[in-house]
Amino acid sequence: MTTTAIPKRDASMSLAYIVIAFFAFGIGAIAGLLQGLVRGGMIELPDWMNYYQILTAHGVLMALVFTTFFIIGFMISGISKTTGGLSTFSFRAGWIGWALMFFGTAMVVATILLNDASVLYTFYAPLKASPWFYIGAALLIVGTWVAALGMFSAYRRWRKNNPGKMSPLFAFMSIATLVLWMIATLGVAAEVLFQLIPWSFGWVAEVNVLLSRMLFWYFGHPLVYFWLMPAYIAWYVCIPKIIGGKLFSDSLARLAFILLVLFSIPVGFHHQLMEPGISEKWKFIHVILTLAVVVPSLLTAFSMFAVFETAGRRRGAKGLFGWFTKLPWKDVRFFAPMVGMLMFIPAGIGGIINASNQMNAVVHNTIWVVGHFHLTVATSVVLTFFGISYWLVPALTGRKLTKWVNRLGIIQTLIWSVGMLFMSGAMHFMGLLGVPRRTDYTTYMDSEMALGWIPYYQQMAIGGALLFVGGMLMIGIFIYLLCFAPKGQEEYPIAEMEQNAEQTPRILERWRIWLTVAAVLILLAYGYPIFDILQNPAPGSPPLRTW
Amino acid sequence: MHLHKFEKIWLIFGGVTLVAFIIVLAINAFSHGHHPPSDLNRVVPAMVDQTAPFDQPGLVKKGENKYDLNMPSFAFGYAPAEQVIPLGAEVTFRTTSKDVIHGFAIPGTNVNMMVVPGHVNTATTTFTKAGEYMVICNEYCGAGHHMMMAKLVVK
Numbered sequence: 001m002t003t004t005a006i007p008k009r010d011a012s013m014s015l016a017y018i019v020i021a022f023f024a025f026g027i028g029a030i031a032g033l034l035q036g037l038v039r040g041g042m043i044e045l046p047d048w049m050n051y052y053q054i055l056t057a058h059g060v061l062m063a064l065v066f067t068t069f070f071i072i073g074f075m076i077s078g079i080s081k082t083t084g085g086l087s088t089f090s091f092r093a094g095w096i097g098w099a100l101m102f103f104g105t106a107m108v109v110a111t112i113l114l115n116d117a118s119v120l121y122t123f124y125a126p127l128k129a130s131p132w133f134y135i136g137a138a139l140l141i142v143g144t145w146v147a148a149l150g151m152f153s154a155y156r157r158w159r160k161n162n163p164g165k166m167s168p169l170f171a172f173m174s175i176a177t178l179v180l181w182m183i184a185t186l187g188v189a190a191e192v193l194f195q196l197i198p199w200s201f202g203w204v205a206e207v208n209v210l211l212s213r214m215l216f217w218y219f220g221h222p223l224v225y226f227w228l229m230p231a232y233i234a235w236y237v238c239i240p241k242i243i244g245g246k247l248f249s250d251s252l253a254r255l256a257f258i259l260l261v262l263f264s265i266p267v268g269f270h271h272q273l274m275e276p277g278i279s280e281k282w283k284f285i286h287v288i289l290t291l292a293v294v295v296p297s298l299l300t301a302f303s304m305f306a307v308f309e310t311a312g313r314r315r316g317a318k319g320l321f322g323w324f325t326k327l328p329w330k331d332v333r334f335f336a337p338m339v340g341m342l343m344f345i346p347a348g349i350g351g352i353i354n355a356s357n358q359m360n361a362v363v364h365n366t367i368w369v370v371g372h373f374h375l376t377v378a379t380s381v382v383l384t385f386f387g388i389s390y391w392l393v394p395a396l397t398g399r400k401l402t403k404w405v406n407r408l409g410i411i412q413t414l415i416w417s418v419g420m421l422f423m424s425g426a427m428h429f430m431g432l433l434g435v436p437r438r439t440d441y442t443t444y445m446d447s448e449m450a451l452g453w454i455p456y457y458q459q460m461a462i463g464g465a466l467l468f469v470g471g472m473l474m475i476g477i478f479i480y481l482l483c484f485a486p487k488g489q490e491e492y493p494i495a496e497m498e499q500n501a502e503q504t505p506r507i508l509e510r511w512r513i514w515l516t517v518a519a520v521l522i523l524l525a526y527g528y529p530i531f532d533i534l535q536n537p538a539p540g541s542p543p544l545r546t547w
Numbered sequence: 548m549h550l551h552k553f554e555k556i557w558l559i560f561g562g563v564t565l566v567a568f569i570i571v572l573a574i575n576a577f578s579h580g581h582h583p584p585s586d587l588n589r590v591v592p593a594m595v596d597q598t599a600p601f602d603q604p605g606l607v608k609k610g611e612n613k614y615d616l617n618m619p620s621f622a623f624g625y626a627p628a629e630q631v632i633p634l635g636a637e638v639t640f641r642t643t644s645k646d647v648i649h650g651f652a653i654p655g656t657n658v659n660m661m662v663v664p665g666h667v668n669t670a671t672t673t674f675t676k677a678g679e680y681m682v683i684c685n686e687y688c689g690a691g692h693h694m695m696m697a698k699l700v701v702k
């Protein structure tokens with residue numbers, strides 16, 4: 001008899017999500033390797049495959065499918081763990097959500113493989129993909145909503161059964177993440193349902209491009225926080241337990257998440273800083289709101305290092321920085337996310353540059369941006385997801401993370417990080433030279449400037465190849481933990497509060513208040529611009545297929 | 548809510564830095580006029596070739612050392628494909644798209660804008676160094692995106 005860390009049926013469902021996540025990750029990694037080699041001028045693609053097709057596949061599979069499936073699967077497991085198992089309703093909602101997401105993904109991938117949707121993962125109109133691509137994307141989102149309903153219900157049930165108590169931190173943080181996701185996806189859902197689907201079927205002749213972009217970026221920025229917040233959950237709740245510490249402060253953790261929900265929603269225009277049709281003043285308001293997200297990041301940084309220091313001192317560390325050496329560096333469950341956290345420091349600084357009104361002009365749409373999100377999402381977030389997988393998969397299958405796999409995991413983390421340093425470093429540097437992103441191999445008719453960029457492309461390709469090795473190693477370890485690791489029990493790490501911890505202010509759990517504040521902020525930031533676009537629309541665009 | 552003393556210091560330090568940073572950005576933007584390209588003019592994408600000033604692409608002298616370069620974008624190029632610019636000139640690039648979204652970037656300068664169909668966009672720069680520059684498309688626009696360019700010769 002195997003014992004799993006959460007009820008067996010919940011464990012199987014959570015795993016079903018994570019299996020799809022890693023499957024998408026594997027295919028996305030192959031697409032990523034090919035791109036790196038093509039841009040380095042090292043290989044040429046066969047006739048039946050084009051660069052932008054695999055670029056679309058890479059972006060969709062990595063940024064949308066891998067992350068979404070992993071995050072929902074992880075949060076389901078943690079909610080089951082901390083609220084005492086899922087109800088039948090939550091369980092069913094979880095599976096229906098999975099099925100919708102799966103079919104949506106299958107439709108999206110099929111249209112990309114048919115070369116009917118080489119529109120990249122941002123699918124900017126008036127590039128017109130097959131309508132089934134947009135329908136697939138909509139199904140993927142609707143599936144997450146259904147799964148989220150199940151999780152909301154589990155949270156509500158716990159609160160009803162435990163009147164007067166603060167909810168478990170893991171569950172609270174997951175709910176905050178889902179609240180952000182639900183609010184944000186309303187934008188892209190509106191874009192896809194009301195604009196792109198009718199237009200791609202030919203039912204309406206033209207699309208308002210600026211409105212579609214505003215709705216997309218209303219979603220596109222909180223999306224990055226949807227990736228980041230589950231990593232923060234692991235940092236706040238799971239890692240303290242892994243390193244033998246306690247939660248630093250329950251109230252600060254909750255405050256950080258509320259602030260993330262509030263500040264990250266109404267800031268999409270900073271992705272549109274170089275865009276016509278939006279006045280300078282509106283752009284500036286969004287820049288201020290964007291930079292406000294720095295505050296919860298500062299809170300998180302402080303909390304994390306406070307936990308590390310306290311845990312290290314408990315183990316007898318001396319001096320100002322002695323605790324640093326006392327941390328369990330040889331435990332991959334700590335090591336992988338910790339490297340991710342350290343990489344988040346330069347990544348965050350890059351983010352501030354991107355969001356700043358004038359500095360953005362230097363890097364906008366250059367490969368710097370790609371370097372930036374490979375440092376934030378593909379390093380900080382993904383290394384944390386890897387770190388979670390090392391304990392979550394065996395905990396869900398009733399197996400053990402063995403010593404040699406732990407060691408292999410450390411090697412895997414190192415390969416991934418070095419690959420990323422090479423690739424992202426080259427990308428950041430090239431971006432400053434003005435090298436564009438999302439571009440096939442080119443020397444711009446042998447222009448002197450573009451020829452000078454080639455050595456950096458090669459460095460980028462080497463980094464990409466290392467990442468591919470690290471990615472495949474991760475897939476191998478994942479399959480081993482899923483099917484072959486020895487039976488046993490792996491801990492599901494949920495940290496406890498410090499004994500003398502202060503009572504958390506109850507207002508942090510009054511969702512009605514926070515949802516109202518969020519709605520007001522959204523109205524302030526988007527109300528007038530969208531009203532203006534609807535009242536006074538710019539000339540529309542017919543559908544176009546340029547690939 | 549209780550805050551640790553060091554945490555208070557950390558947050559106050561962070562908050563004050565942030566506010567100072569935003570003030571610098573604001574001064575830069577609203578007092579020195581360093582705004583990102585935010586043109587509010589519009590044009591019908593299918594009518595670009597018939598709409599002034601895009602019906603006659605090219606350089607227009609606007610004053611001493613001041614020029615407009617009207618340069619519509621399309622899949623996969625710009626008109627004109629090559630342009631000579633006098634050294635030391637302040638050039639305002641004006642563009643729009645005849646079809647999908649494009650980018651309009653000149654590496655080595657501060658010109659970097661989105662070209663959105665239905666909208667006109669403008670950016671200004673001064674060329675103080677002679678030589679060859681490229682206008683390149685840095686937003687994906689289709690199968691020939693990586694070939695989309697124009698040449699500027701400053702002399």
Ligand SMILES: [Cu+2]
Binds near residue numbers: 650695
């Ligand atoms: Cu283009």
